Amino acid sequence: MAVSVETSAETPVEPMPESAPKTAPGVRVGGLSVVYKTPAGELPAIAGIDLELRPGTITGVVGESGSGKSTLALSLLNAVQPPGRIAAGSVEIDGLGDVVGLRGEELRKARGRHIGYVFQAAQNSLNPLKTVGKQLLDLGRSHGVSDLRALVREAKELLGRMGLDGARVLDSHQHELSGGMRQRVGIMLALVLNAHLVVLDEPTTALDMITQATILRIIREVHEERGLTTMVITHDLGVVAEVADRLAVMYGGRVVEQGPTHEVLATPRHPYTRGLLGAIPRLVGDIDEARALPGRPPTLGTVPREGCVFRERCALRMDVCETVEPPTVADGPRLVACHAVEAGGAVREESA
């Protein structure tokens, strides 16, 4: 009797990670701020970001270097590295809850198993002393995978799809692989445990154009086959145009514009987005080389404390931009944070 009472009392409280659904999770980032400790005190790298990753979509995040993309990505795993820390906000992931509150083993198990992550420096993401295969087994053991043979088969298949000889790669050490091969190994390791939220931080930077296209196609395929929720961070608007359903444009630690990719690219509203697109004749190109956009992006120390973070480079700058941070205003599926953009969607007055 007593036993049955106890069991029934326990039933609703399932152990957390195992209970996470194996379907595309939704992710809601709310009011997220991350600060880094610097000699000048703690400075925000991202400030009050609201962003939703809808279940089953690929969200692209673009922005110049230093706009806070990697910091945002790491926050999704509650993995902001010292001297940084999450100062405020939440990251709600379906099946995991608010990961900002996760600690210790719970957090570890969520990483890898539920959230696959491709590290920005994927070329150096392997232990130089062990073969890829051994590290794959370490990964499997870390997450209690019982059928390690199946894991290896899965890994070979993923590598094969990305144009690599799986058996040979698994038998190689990092130094025997080229930068592009390492990056693909990084992608394989993020997908092999069948995580349903996948975060890729500049997954194709080390690759040539053709390989890059292949990899993006595969990311897209795997995403659809498995029903993932995916976030792809990139420098490259071409990449976004190719894979992302939705697009978030970051500047100075804020998401200044977001919406369906084709809409944002076709009719950019925020002056920054328009500058980016105007600066890049083709849709393929590196944002950092966008010459037509005058000035340089701010660094931690030079991000304005009040007003609009983009105003130094903005042609539409107004008095209110000096003092009041523009609120994010929704217009249908679009979200834009700019004083010059009317709720109706048109840009107030002329363009410079």
Added chain:
Amino acid sequence: MTVIARRLAGHLARGLVMVLVVTSISFVIIRNIPGDPIAARYEKLIEQGMSPEQAERATAVLYGFMPKGNLWQQYLDYMSGLFRLDLGESLMTPGAQVTDVLFEATKWTVLPVLVGTLLSFLIGIMMGVYAAIKRSGRLGDILAVSGSLLHGIPQYVLALLLGALFTTLIPILPSGGTADIMFEPGFNLGYIGSLIEHAALPVLTYALASYGGWILAMKSSVVTVLGDDFILAAELRGMKRSIVFRYIARNAILPLFTILALSLGLLFGGAIFIERIFNYPGLGLMLIDSITNRDFALMGGAFLLITIAIIVANIVADMLYTVIDPRVRSGEEAGR
């Protein structure tokens, strides 16, 4: 495996050449040390109360043990002896083969050096890992600072301090010799206990002298590895802490193996001072004795052995690296 074997063969060949070169150089140097051994022996015999004639005859007999002919002839004799592992006879202990004397003395150097160094290596790297992980805490600081302090004390100063402390201030340890003569050498408790007692001071000196260095080296190595991308990547993949720890430890310890092997070789040289201070009859003390007595054959043998020890240490260091580090294993191949 073949790569490793090929590498080893190369090392051995180079090592052999080194031995020949060093032996030749030390042969020339030794024969040119001021102070004629015959004169030295002659005077010593007179001191011992012999008449000049007696002394002269005695030294002539002794001279007979020395290789005859000019320097070149002596050199050829010596080198050909070397290949037969015949280094001549010791002057100090007439009738004894240099190789036997050397062998006897060497084990009294090798054991304490090995035990002392390995002990401090093991403890030092563990403390170093701890100091690295807790580097922002007080205990980490204390470890690091104590490491720096210890590291800064010269080995012989440490030996003198330890000697003064444990043989004079708190006289709990004996000094001099390898064991009390009252014990029958062999596998019995009394003898072994006495062995350990007598070896304690040299071992402690070797251990303490290198301990600080290990802490510092391991700490900085771990800190470097902790900053490597692949450690963060492993954590972001949710690797178990024990596995991540192994990744860190194995990568961090790698460069230290080289230092370990090298320092073992160098300690052979350092043993000269330590054994002198503790009057411990190892290779170092024997070398000093052979110099005072102008025992050329023994001196040359001792130099040779120290040289070989350092060369072997170098080879071991490199081979360890080759076996452990896959980058070296195949990188060297590609480089050729």
